[in-house]
Amino acid sequence: MTDSHLPGDSGGGPHHHHIHPYDPDAVGVPGAGRTIADGVIELDTLLGGWERVTAGYLIEGPEPVLVETGSQSSVPVLLAQLDALGLGPEDLAGVVVTHIHLDHAGGVGDVARAFPKATVYVHPKGARHLADPAKLVDSAARVYGPLLDTLYGRLDPTPPERLHVLEDGEAIRVGPNRLLIAVDSPGHAKHHVALHDSLSGVLFAGDAVGVKLPDAGVLRPSTPPPDFDLHQALHSLRRFADRRPTGIALAHYGLLRDPGDVLEEADGTLRRWAEVAEAAFHQGKDIAAALAIEFESDMVGVSDEHREKLDIMNGVHSNAAGMHRWLSTRQVAGDAKD
Numbered sequence: 001m002t003d004s005h006l007p008g009d010s011g012g013g014p015h016h017h018h019i020h021p022y023d024p025d026a027v028g029v030p031g032a033g034r035t036i037a038d039g040v041i042e043l044d045t046l047l048g049g050w051e052r053v054t055a056g057y058l059i060e061g062p063e064p065v066l067v068e069t070g071s072q073s074s075v076p077v078l079l080a081q082l083d084a085l086g087l088g089p090e091d092l093a094g095v096v097v098t099h100i101h102l103d104h105a106g107g108v109g110d111v112a113r114a115f116p117k118a119t120v121y122v123h124p125k126g127a128r129h130l131a132d133p134a135k136l137v138d139s140a141a142r143v144y145g146p147l148l149d150t151l152y153g154r155l156d157p158t159p160p161e162r163l164h165v166l167e168d169g170e171a172i173r174v175g176p177n178r179l180l181i182a183v184d185s186p187g188h189a190k191h192h193v194a195l196h197d198s199l200s201g202v203l204f205a206g207d208a209v210g211v212k213l214p215d216a217g218v219l220r221p222s223t224p225p226p227d228f229d230l231h232q233a234l235h236s237l238r239r240f241a242d243r244r245p246t247g248i249a250l251a252h253y254g255l256l257r258d259p260g261d262v263l264e265e266a267d268g269t270l271r272r273w274a275e276v277a278e279a280a281f282h283q284g285k286d287i288a289a290a291l292a293i294e295f296e297s298d299m300v301g302v303s304d305e306h307r308e309k310l311d312i313m314n315g316v317h318s319n320a321a322g323m324h325r326w327l328s329t330r331q332v333a334g335d336a337k338d
C-alpha cells in the first residue's frame, strides 16, 4: 500500500488551499478499514487525529457505496484508505451523507471530485446546501468558531448534476442482491436520512440514535441546534425498530450488535435528557448546567482524554442549545395556537 497515489491526485491536483489540521503521513493511515459485517467495511476517518470518533462505511458490491465522508479535514485519510482497498477513481458508484453537518458531509465535494463516477445521495432538505455551501459554512462558522478551520475544514460544492435527492423508502443499488434503503429520520436534523442495508441487515444511523464512543462507553443523545425536535427524534427511533435491523452502525462510532436494546436505550435516554432540559427551561435555569449535573454520573470512569472527544462531538452545551431552541420554538407555536 502506498500513500503517494491518492485517487484525487490525478484530477485537480492536491488541494493545498484547504487547511488540513494534520498530515496523514504523520498520523499514519489506519490500514484499510475493518470488515464489521457481510461486505461492510468500517473506515476510521480520524477527525482531529482521534481514533474511533468519526466513522465512514464502505458497502461492498459491484457498485460500491460510501456512507459518510467525514469532515473535509479527514479527506486525505479517507482517500488513502479507499486507495488501499483497491478502489480506483472510476470505481466508487455512490456516496451518501446521512445529513449535512460538516463532520458527516464536509468532505463530499472533495470525494465527488476524486471519484468522478460517484452519485452523491442526500436528503431533500440538504441537497441545495451541498450544491451551494456558502450559507451552511457561514452557520457552521458561528457554531464551531475557530474549530471550523482548526478541526473540521469547510465544504466544497458538489456539481448539481452529481446530486441525487433521496426520498424516503428509495433504494440505492449496490448490486443485484444488495440495496440500501433510505429511511427519512428527522429529529437530530431535519435533513437526516438513515440507510438500511438489505444484505447485512445493518442500519447506518448517522446521529439519529445518538453518540457512543467505544472509549467512553455511554450512549448519549445528540440534540444540537437549530433543528432538534424530540417528537421527530423519537418517531425516527420507532421507525428504525420497525425495520428490525441486525445491527446499528453509528457515525460516532461503530457497530452496535444489539439493536433492540440500543434503540430502547436511545429512546429512554433521550426522554430523560428532554425532561431535565424542560424542567430547567420552565424554572428559568441554565439548561447546560442542569444536564451536566444530572448526567455527570454517566461519565464516572471516563478518562479526561475521552471526555474531551465527547465534549467536541457531543457537548452538553450543544445539546442544551438545541433543547433550548426546540423548547422555545414549541412554546411560540403553542402560544400561537391559543
Ligand SMILES: [Zn+2]
Pocket: 101, 103, 104, 207, 251, 252
Ligand atoms: Zn455527527
